[in-house]
Amino acid sequence: MQYFNYDKLFDFGVRLLTGKGVPKSKAEYISGIVVDTEAIGITTHGVAAFQFFDNEVGVNIDPKAAPKIIKEKDATALIDGNSAFGQLSMKLAKELAVKKAKKSGIAMIGVRNGFWLGALATHLISLVEQGFFAQLWAQNSTCKDCAPYGGIDPRFSTNPVALAFPTNKDPMIADISTAAMSMSKVNQLIRDGRKADDKLFLDKDGNPTDDPNAFPKGGTILFFGGDKQGYKGYAFSLWCEALTAMAGGDCNNPGAKPRQSFNLLVIDPEAFAGMDYYQKEMKRFIEHVKSSRVRKGFSGIRIPGDKTIRKLNEAKSKGIPLGEFMIEKLTAVAVKNNLSFP
Amino acid sequence: MQYFNYDKLFDFGVRLLTGKGVPKSKAEYISGIVVDTEAIGITTHGVAAFQFFDNEVGVNIDPKAAPKIIKEKDATALIDGNSAFGQLSMKLAKELAVKKAKKSGIAMIGVRNGFWLGALATHLISLVEQGFFAQLWAQNSTCKDCAPYGGIDPRFSTNPVALAFPTNKDPMIADISTAAMSMSKVNQLIRDGRKADDKLFLDKDGNPTDDPNAFPKGGTILFFGGDKQGYKGYAFSLWCEALTAMAGGDCNNPGAKPRQSFNLLVIDPEAFAGMDYYQKEMKRFIEHVKSSRVRKGFSGIRIPGDKTIRKLNEAKSKGIPLGEFMIEKLTAVAVKNNLSFP
Numbered sequence: 001m002q003y004f005n006y007d008k009l010f011d012f013g014v015r016l017l018t019g020k021g022v023p024k025s026k027a028e029y030i031s032g033i034v035v036d037t038e039a040i041g042i043t044t045h046g047v048a049a050f051q052f053f054d055n056e057v058g059v060n061i062d063p064k065a066a067p068k069i070i071k072e073k074d075a076t077a078l079i080d081g082n083s084a085f086g087q088l089s090m091k092l093a094k095e096l097a098v099k100k101a102k103k104s105g106i107a108m109i110g111v112r113n114g115f116w117l118g119a120l121a122t123h124l125i126s127l128v129e130q131g132f133f134a135q136l137w138a139q140n141s142t143c144k145d146c147a148p149y150g151g152i153d154p155r156f157s158t159n160p161v162a163l164a165f166p167t168n169k170d171p172m173i174a175d176i177s178t179a180a181m182s183m184s185k186v187n188q189l190i191r192d193g194r195k196a197d198d199k200l201f202l203d204k205d206g207n208p209t210d211d212p213n214a215f216p217k218g219g220t221i222l223f224f225g226g227d228k229q230g231y232k233g234y235a236f237s238l239w240c241e242a243l244t245a246m247a248g249g250d251c252n253n254p255g256a257k258p259r260q261s262f263n264l265l266v267i268d269p270e271a272f273a274g275m276d277y278y279q280k281e282m283k284r285f286i287e288h289v290k291s292s293r294v295r296k297g298f299s300g301i302r303i304p305g306d307k308t309i310r311k312l313n314e315a316k317s318k319g320i321p322l323g324e325f326m327i328e329k330l331t332a333v334a335v336k337n338n339l340s341f342p
Numbered sequence: 343m344q345y346f347n348y349d350k351l352f353d354f355g356v357r358l359l360t361g362k363g364v365p366k367s368k369a370e371y372i373s374g375i376v377v378d379t380e381a382i383g384i385t386t387h388g389v390a391a392f393q394f395f396d397n398e399v400g401v402n403i404d405p406k407a408a409p410k411i412i413k414e415k416d417a418t419a420l421i422d423g424n425s426a427f428g429q430l431s432m433k434l435a436k437e438l439a440v441k442k443a444k445k446s447g448i449a450m451i452g453v454r455n456g457f458w459l460g461a462l463a464t465h466l467i468s469l470v471e472q473g474f475f476a477q478l479w480a481q482n483s484t485c486k487d488c489a490p491y492g493g494i495d496p497r498f499s500t501n502p503v504a505l506a507f508p509t510n511k512d513p514m515i516a517d518i519s520t521a522a523m524s525m526s527k528v529n530q531l532i533r534d535g536r537k538a539d540d541k542l543f544l545d546k547d548g549n550p551t552d553d554p555n556a557f558p559k560g561g562t563i564l565f566f567g568g569d570k571q572g573y574k575g576y577a578f579s580l581w582c583e584a585l586t587a588m589a590g591g592d593c594n595n596p597g598a599k600p601r602q603s604f605n606l607l608v609i610d611p612e613a614f615a616g617m618d619y620y621q622k623e624m625k626r627f628i629e630h631v632k633s634s635r636v637r638k639g640f641s642g643i644r645i646p647g648d649k650t651i652r653k654l655n656e657a658k659s660k661g662i663p664l665g666e667f668m669i670e671k672l673t674a675v676a677v678k679n680n681l682s683f684p
Contacts, residue, residue, distance in 0.1 A: 075417035076447030076613040105418030108448045110614045151634030165584040174577035206637040235516035235646045242507040248615030251627035271418040272452045273590030285593035292493030295548040304577045
């Protein structure tokens with residue numbers, strides 16, 4: 001484990017991307033999202049993205065492309081990701097959503113045909129900091145991760161959802177896979193030679209197992225809820241797919257182009273009872289929640305993601321820890337692109 | 343098990359409610375929702391509601407009250423349930439949402455201070471039949487059902503969410519508790535002398551158990567995801583609470599008045615890529631999903647709630663089955679109110 005300066009990691013990302021033809025202001029936005037994700041502790045979806053960009057930019061991702069607005073109504077917009085970075089579609093979606101939610105109370109932006117957003121949570125930070133609620137669903141067109149509930153063959157990606165809302169203090173920011181775990185966690189288990197803490201996979205014949213190696217051998221990950229309640233995770237995942245079809249994207253189809261679709265909902269609490277009542281009631285409620293006795297094996301009662309913004313600020317002053325595995329991978333990316341690695 | 347004529351059960355509900363001072367057109371709407379819920383097979387939240395009404399109408403529920411619109415924007419409205427039937431708040435919320443979604447693309451209606459809606463799924467049927475997506479979250483102010491993740495003491499109701507969308511054929515209508523099970527299912531297990539199929543409860547000291555009797559002895563129900571992934575169900579439940587605060591309602595507070603808040607989101611697919619693309623892609627996708635091999639122990643691949651509308655139509659022609667337990671309860675309600683029971 002080694003600590004890296006936030007600005008130097010950010011600068012590395014910018015140099016990598018501009019070297020591949022991405023305009024500087026866009027490279028800065030994208031690198032910022034990537035380094036922030038690492039900074040808030042979602043290490044599976046953080047600076048690992050620089051490897052993804054190294055492989056994809058100029059191959060599948062068009063470094064000069066910009067997402068396009070296809071259609072707008074008072075409270076909605078439809079964006080075509082136009083084979084550009086998913087981060088740029090998200091930036092545009094957030095700008096439109098904030099403008100529309102301020103006017104109409106809420107806004108929903110549907111996006112098709114983009115690339116990997118990385119962790120959903122990171123994108124919602126600026127929205128809760130402005131006092132909005134946000135809900136974000138994402139879907140991948142080609143992944144073979146999860147079988148329908150009761151089935152054996154993969155028909156879904158690990159389709160995640162993120163939920164965020166402000167409180168009187170730290171916002172909640174939750175990032176949830178509709179599968180029992182994200183693909184990055186499956187790979188982590190395999191690398192570490194560990195099993196899952198339950199039978200969360202099916203092997204290629206549909207037998208439940210806790211062995212992550214069943215996955216690369218043609219198995220699948222069960223939905224969130226596992227063997228007995230996976231029908232609930234399945235319903236959430238189907239919702240992601242239906243939003244994709246609604247946005248004109250490709251629902252799961254291993255023969256399609258690998259693209260990500262997402263759906264962003266932004267809500268302005270001022271359109272309802274207003275911030276004063278909201279914050280007062282949330283203060284009382286969160287104190288009530290935190291007054292519960294704590295179970296053996298837990299260190300306290302948390303609100304999901306309540307350390308996100310503190311972690312981000314800390315990373316900017318104290319640096320970001322990276323493990324040997326990631327340092328090695330990024331050093332290889334640096335060498336390949338004739339860049340120095342911090 | 344005995345079959346009852348749909349119209350006769352409906353008429354029983356209307357007579358019960360009008361006898362308690364509910365205006366006839368409102369009694370008909372409410373009884374229709376209740377009998378439809380039984381008809382679609384959600385027997386835990388169906389005609390059992392007639393018992394609830396027998397106890398509550400004229401005591402807590404004002405039979406003459408009507409919900410009030412507090413605030414409106416292009417795509418939002420805030421309703422005060424005004425101690426009226428939750429079903430009437432929902433009726434108003436749906437009317438407003440459909441009108442606004444047609445104009446603005448989507449609509450969100452926040453409702454506070456209402457009474458028990460029963461099963462969420464039933465309310466969404468008319469919305470998907472009109473071609474809309476719908477998402478509905480509900481919360482109860484006073485229930486002591488679930489502890490915060492990592493905690494022991496109850497701070498949440500079983501806060502449910504329902505998701506519905508049309509397809510080219512049968513719509514998906516999923517109704518999901520953010521707890522590992524609904525309260526009605528806990529009571530069912532206790533009545534049947536059965537255990538849960540996993541350790542889905544905590545006893546009063548925070549020890550996991552599969553015994554539902556731990557609940558009435560001061561225990562709690564774990565969140566959806568159980569002991570290991572319950573932090574996900576916890577996040578969904580917190581979202582329900584935050585929407586309640588946003589609507590000016592009471593987040594969980596055993597000292598407050600027992601009320602239900604809900605939040606309805608309605609989406610018009612025509613505001614995005616439109617129905618033609620949507621239905622074509624959903625047809626392909628659902629065929630892809632259903633082409634999966636089926637696991638041992640399952641009879642086929644289903645889309646959640648895809649039999650809802652068929653069940654409703656069948657119940658209208660063939661009748662609705664009720665068990666001895668429910669027949670006894672409703673007969674007692676009939677006797678108490680000087681009504682004949684079908």
